[in-house]
Amino acid sequence: MDTRPVVVAVDGSDHSLRALEWAIPTARRLAADLVIAHVLPDATQLWAARRSTLGPGPALNDPVTDRVRAALSGRDGLPSVRFDSLEGEVADALHALGAEARMLVMGSRGRGGFASLLLGSNSLAVATRAPCPVVVVPPLARTGADERTAGRVVLGLNLGDTVDEVIDFAFVEARARNVPLQVLSAYPAPPPAALMVAGEFPPGRLDADQYEPAERDVKRDQAERLRPFEERFPDVEVDAVIAPADAAGHLVDASASAALIVVGRHRRRLKPGSLLMGSVAHAVLHHAECPVAVVPAREGD
Numbered sequence: 001m002d003t004r005p006v007v008v009a010v011d012g013s014d015h016s017l018r019a020l021e022w023a024i025p026t027a028r029r030l031a032a033d034l035v036i037a038h039v040l041p042d043a044t045q046l047w048a049a050r051r052s053t054l055g056p057g058p059a060l061n062d063p064v065t066d067r068v069r070a071a072l073s074g075r076d077g078l079p080s081v082r083f084d085s086l087e088g089e090v091a092d093a094l095h096a097l098g099a100e101a102r103m104l105v106m107g108s109r110g111r112g113g114f115a116s117l118l119l120g121s122n123s124l125a126v127a128t129r130a131p132c133p134v135v136v137v138p139p140l141a142r143t144g145a146d147e148r149t150a151g152r153v154v155l156g157l158n159l160g161d162t163v164d165e166v167i168d169f170a171f172v173e174a175r176a177r178n179v180p181l182q183v184l185s186a187y188p189a190p191p192p193a194a195l196m197v198a199g200e201f202p203p204g205r206l207d208a209d210q211y212e213p214a215e216r217d218v219k220r221d222q223a224e225r226l227r228p229f230e231e232r233f234p235d236v237e238v239d240a241v242i243a244p245a246d247a248a249g250h251l252v253d254a255s256a257s258a259a260l261i262v263v264g265r266h267r268r269r270l271k272p273g274s275l276l277m278g279s280v281a282h283a284v285l286h287h288a289e290c291p292v293a294v295v296p297a298r299e300g301d
Contacts, residue, residue, distance in 0.1 A: 002030075002032070002102055003032075004032065004100060004101055004102035004132075005027070005032055005033040005034060005035045005100075005101060005102060006023055006026055006027040006030065006032045006033070006034050006035070006079075006101070006102055006103055006105065007034075007035045007037055007084075007094075007097055007098065007101040007102075007103070007104045007105065008020050008022075008023035008034065008035070008036055008037065008104075008105040008106070009037050009038075009039070009090075009094055009104065009105070009106045009107075009126075010036050010037065010038055010064060010067075010068055011038060011039070011064060012063055012064035012067050013107065014107075014139070015107030015108055015137075015139055016106070016107040017067060017068075017071055017107075018107055018137050018139060018141065019105045019106050019107040019135075019137040020036065020068065020071055020105075021071065022105060022135070022137045022141065022291055023105040023135075024072075024075070024078065024079070026103075026105070026135075026176075027079040028077060028078070028079045029176040029177065030102065030172075030176055031079075032079065032102055033079060033080045033081070033082065034078075034079045034080065034081045034082075035081075035082055035083075035084050035097075035101070036068055036081065036082070036083050036084070037083075037084045037085075037086055037093075037094065037097055038064055038065075038083070038084070038085055038086065039086045039087070039088065039089075039090045039093045039094065040085055040086065040087060065083070068083075084097065090122045090125075090126075091122055091125035091126050091129065094106075094126050094130065095126065095129055095130055095131070098126075098130040098131050098132040098134070099131050099132070101132045102132065102133075103132055103133040103134070103135055103293070104126065104130055104132055104133070104134045104135070105134075105135045105137065106122075106123050106126060106127075106134065106135070106136055106137070107123070107136070107137055107139070108123055108136055108137065108138045108139060123136050123285075124285065127265075127281075127285060127294045128265070130296070131296065132296070133169055133293050133294065133295040133296070134293070134294050135260075135291050135292065135293045135294075136285055136291065136292050136294070137291045138288060138289060138290070138291070138292075140289060141289065141290050141291050151179065151257060151258050151259030151260075151290070152174070152179050152180045152181065152182050152239070152257075152258055152259065153170055153173050153174040153177065153179060153180075153181050153182070153258065153259060153260045153262060154181075154182045154183075154184060154251060154254045154255070154258045154260070154261050154262065155167065155170035155181060155182070155183045155184065155262045155263075156184055156185075156247055156251050156261065156262065156263045156264070156280060156284070157183050157184065157185045157222060157225070157226075158185070158186075158247070158264065158278075158280070159185055159218065159221045159222060159225060161264065161278070162264040163264060163297040163298075165264075165295055165296070165297060165298055166262060166263070166264035166295040166297075167225070167226070167229050168229065169262055169293060169295045170183075170262040170293075171229050171232070171233045171236055172233075173260055173262065173293070174233075174236045175233055175235060175236050177259060177260075179259060180236075180237040180238070180239055181236050181237065181238050181239070182238075182239040182241060182254065182258075183222065183226060183238060183239070183240050183241065184241045184242075184243060184247065184250055184251060184254065185218050185222045185240075185241070185242055185243075185247075186218075186242075186243050186244065186245055186246065186247040186250065187214045187215045187217075187218040187242060187243075187244060187245070188214055188244075188245060215242055215244075218242055219240075219242050222240055222242065223240065226238060226240065247280050248279070248280045248283035248284055248287075251263070251280070251284050251288070252283070252284060252287045252288055252289075255284070255287075255288035255289045255290045255292075256289050256290075258290045259290060259291075260290060260291050260292075260293060261284055261288050261290060261291070261292045261293070262292075262293045262295060263278075263280060263281040263284055263292065263293070263294055263295070264278070264281065264294075264295055264296075264297070265278065265281055265294050265295065265296045265297070281294050
């Protein structure tokens with residue numbers, strides 16, 4: 001049994017409170033504790049107790065905590081909730097907390113940054129580096145009471161790059177929500193006609209027949225990759241989809257009606273200790289309409 005908590009980062013902003021709204025029913029569905037983490041910019045503002053149970057008292061006399069208490073008040077069936085106050089840079093502090101978390105939930109932006117940005121620097125940094133899955137909740141995502149539990153979970157499956165942890169996360173979320181899991185894999189599409197006219201490709205390159213074997217191969221490989229997970233999760237309805245090219249675009253389109261998009265994070269190392277997020281995950285984080293879970297590979301894989 002997984003006893004790790006769901007951690008949500010809250011700084012008092014509307015974006016972070018949307019993340020809290022999403023994290024509460026998620027923790028309840030997974031029978032997990034909920035840790036509400038706040039990174040304080042000044043050590044003199046630290047509450048008297050670390051990881052204390054939320055409640056009245058001078059240690060919690062803070063505008064952020066007031067908004068958190070208001071968000072939690074009057075709710076039935078809350079998971080076990082505790083608060084954790086942290087020091088230091090936001091990304092570094094949450095990275096350390098994520099080492100013991102089942103998932104880390106954040107809003108797309110915090111108090112800092114520019115309103116025109118779709119994704120804040122802290123959210124991107126945490127999603128890129130955290131040792132646990134990171135769920136980024138966009139401002140218009142359905143959360144709490146208005147979340148459509150009937151919305152499916154969508155997994156972006158790159159057959160040559162997605163590790164088992166990503167697939168497992170998607171199946172667990174679909175089962176917890178009791179919704180179908182749509183698995184989307186892309187295959188190469190014919191190049192635009194304009195490129196052939198410009199001489200970029202030889203004549204005949206646009207013959208669609210030569211792409212049918214690639215489509216069949218991807219469909220076969222996808223079925224083989226999913227088979228052991230379907231056996232482990234027989235109660236999860238799987239909708240396997242093969243689409244031409246532009247995996248990020250298909251996932252963003254799917255986010256309009258999905259409850260959650262799940263993507264993997266590349267493990268390509270530039271230097272010791274550094275990680276790189278894949279282009280698909282990066283694009284989906286910036287443009288998806290629903291929450292996006294970025295799931296890393298296990299350390300050492």
